[in-house]
Amino acid sequence: MAIRIHPSILAADFLRLGDELARVADADMIHVDVMDYHFVPNLSFGLPVVERLVAGSPLPLDVHLMVDDPARWAGDYAEAGAHSVTFHAEAAADPVDIARGIRRRGARAGLAIKPGTPIEPYLPLLDEVDMVLVMTVEPGFGGQSFLASTMPKLRRLREAVDATGLDVWVQVDGGINEDTIGEAADAGANTFVAGSSVFGAEHAGDQLALLRARAAQHAH
Ligand SMILES: O=C(CO)[C@H](O)[C@H](O)COP(=O)(O)O
Numbered sequence: 001m002a003i004r005i006h007p008s009i010l011a012a013d014f015l016r017l018g019d020e021l022a023r024v025a026d027a028d029m030i031h032v033d034v035m036d037y038h039f040v041p042n043l044s045f046g047l048p049v050v051e052r053l054v055a056g057s058p059l060p061l062d063v064h065l066m067v068d069d070p071a072r073w074a075g076d077y078a079e080a081g082a083h084s085v086t087f088h089a090e091a092a093a094d095p096v097d098i099a100r101g102i103r104r105r106g107a108r109a110g111l112a113i114k115p116g117t118p119i120e121p122y123l124p125l126l127d128e129v130d131m132v133l134v135m136t137v138e139p140g141f142g143g144q145s146f147l148a149s150t151m152p153k154l155r156r157l158r159e160a161v162d163a164t165g166l167d168v169w170v171q172v173d174g175g176i177n178e179d180t181i182g183e184a185a186d187a188g189a190n191t192f193v194a195g196s197s198v199f200g201a202e203h204a205g206d207q208l209a210l211l212r213a214r215a216a217q218h219a220h
């Protein structure tokens with residue numbers, strides 16, 4: 001199974017974003033956390049920054065929308081050129097409609113759930129999305145500890161994805177480092193967001209290689 005590592009620029013030096021992108025050139029995509037101070041108690045960056053990242057990033061962008069009104073915003077991020085746009089199920093009255101809007105604009109559609117949100121209601125929607133993100137911390141901040149309590153839900157999702165035969169990516173986000181990535185890979189994740197463990201490393205390229213190797217040891 002392919003393993004993808006997506007460094008989160010939430011942990012990068014915002015004054016030197018261009019240089020920070022160059023440090024993670026060996027990654028698969030760049031994870032961009034959009035926070036609106038309402039869905040989560042933190043504010044990060046929005047559309048103008050994402051538009052500049054699309055223009056300047058050598059890697060495709062994986063946008064993670066932590067906003068109250070994804071029905072209003074998801075299409076704009078797809079149109080801005082994000083390769084993937086992920087929105088939260090908890091904020092979506094009609095997740096299928098939002099996912100279809102993202103796909104119609106040529107981006108991959110991702111559906112995210114917080115640690116306390118059950119996966120079962122969303123399993124019938126797997127053919128409407130390209131990725132499901134199981135948050136392994138409460139969304140809002142980088143640098144938190146991985147919640148192993150989310151692993152049974154991840155296993156259930158992996159079983160359901162395999163049963164469909166669809167190539168839906170299974171993503172984890174939060175507290176992923178060399179000590180936790182194996183457990184998440186073992187439970188079925190194939191796409192790993194890592195913020196502080198990559199940008200906090202002296203040699204980000206070496207850290208990416210270590211994460212990849214640890215995930216591969218446990219991959220299905
Ligand atoms: O969505 C997020 C927080 O809501 C971030 O992507 C996540 O926290 C990454 O940071 P770290 O790897 O440092 O935990």
Ligand SMILES: [Co+2]
Nearest residue numbers: 033064173193
């Ligand atoms: Co994120």
